[in-house]
Amino acid sequence: MSTTAAIQATFEDLGTALADVTFVVLDLETTGGSATDSRITEIGAVKVRAGERLEEFQTLINPAESIxxxxxxxxxxxxxxxxxxxxxxxALPAFLEFIGDSVLVAHNAGFDITFLKVNAARLGLPWPGNKVLDTVHLARQLVGRDESPNHKLSSLAQLFHAVTTPDHRALHDARATVDVLHGLLERVGNLGVHTLEELQSYSARVSPGQRRKRFLADPLPSAPGVYIFKDDHQRPLYIGTSVNIKRRVRTYFTAAEQRSRMAEMVGLAASVTPIVCQTTLEAQVRELRLIAEHKPRYNRRSRHPERAVWLKLTAEAFPRLSIVREVRCDHATYAGPFGSRVAAEAAMAAVHEVLPLRQCTKRLSTRTTSSACALAEMGRCGAPCTGAQSVDDYALIARSAAQTLDGSGRGVLDALDERLRDLAAGERFEDASLVRDRMIALVRAAARAQRIRPLADSAEIIAAAPRPTGGWEFTCVRWGRFAGATVAPRGADPRPFIEALRASAETVAEPQSPAPAASAEETEKILTWLDQPGVRVVDIDGVWTCPVDGAGQAQDVLEPLLRSQRDVAGFSEASDWSVASRAG
Structure with missing residues (x-):
């Protein structure tokens, strides 16, 4: 994976100096407050640049209705x-010609711009999409109540000693807004805001210390990759990824970044290290690996992939479920990995809810017997320990559990769905919620196992995705692990690039199936990339299969249902809980 690249700065990276920006400060008078039901009666505007008034525009408008x-x-x-x-x-076409590509400024800009857009749409005129600056919003960040009782135009005009007094005539109000704008620009200039981009993202929520750190983004490349915030001892504080490193890092010093912990992180940051990557997938994988390696204090996710656990159906005469930290070559059936032990326990409970698997932890012998446990007395276990259940009879139950764990069977899921409907019909909604949560934990694990297995069992996959600018990006995956990437430019023969990728890609040792040779999150990133429209498999050393009626289909039904039910205070209909009807 490439780590350096020569990137030339763009004008966008440098920003547009406020002294070079042409503003059109405007104001409208209307017959009412609704842009759809009212009409414009006057337009007034002043064009300014670098503090100088260049042109003015003013016209009354016949609204074709009584004022x-x-x-x-x-x-x-x-x-x-x-x-x-x-x-x-x-009047409107003439005004659109007047504004050109200027930045539009208004006091409570949403009102004026909405009226202009609605009228342009009525007339079939394309809206030019000019950038907009609202002096009300800016004043709220810069003018306190100790200076002005409110942020009305009349109050701000008085504060900034406007030459023109606003009086609800469009041109007069626009002229007063010009003086207010210049007063506000002077204030933000003293705070280090000197470009249009900085002005648009300005917020008083951004501390001066945070704003002063924006120079850290200046030398960064405008390229896809990973960025690492480091403290003054070069210890990673936070690791992220972006399609444009410079642009993304800049947001940490503006109002676009609203997470309080990120403001704290920026305060500690002394440098930002970029790692340029050829493709977005490469950047995402590099990010995951670096987070797992360094465990930066301000990253919340992906810090501990080693804590993943698996749900295992043991390989013995009378198999049972257990939670383990690694996959071994022991002929057992595994599902997962789970991000937490709690999720694994929920999935285990879901299986136990409908299958009478034994839950004791001792290894049972086919030769000796022992007394029955409480679960056997409750009818939730066939009591193989007492000899009441043969190895063959128990094997039928274990086979159903194994099919559920590897995502190829629906018997257990259908039984859980039936259990949900029975509980809902009996108005036992709390119990139904518990079963539902257990079921979704099981379905997620089984679906993940189902998705990961073909990738984890393939020695090598070469896949290609079209690039927006032309050409192709190729990715090599070995045993579910990202092994390398390359890019073929538009019009080039892709075959030499594929062969070079295959020769230079990382050598990956075969893992113990069904575990991939990478973290589950990395493999999921690869799967998500492979599922994108236009991505195609060029070559595969393995077999790509996926059960049609497996856990993946159940997850497609359950996840939207679960999201919708979270937004509802309670459930009163049994049909709300039915999954089978939606899957059918």
């Missing part, structure tokens, strides 16, 4: 004044 009396009292605009004024059909 309400209270609006006339507020604005001073009457029906008589607009009688000979142009209609919006001619």
């Amino acid at each position: 309400p009396a209270f609006i006339s009292v507020l604005t001073g605009i009457t029906d008589r004044m607009v009688a000979s004024a142009p209609r919006i059909e001619s």
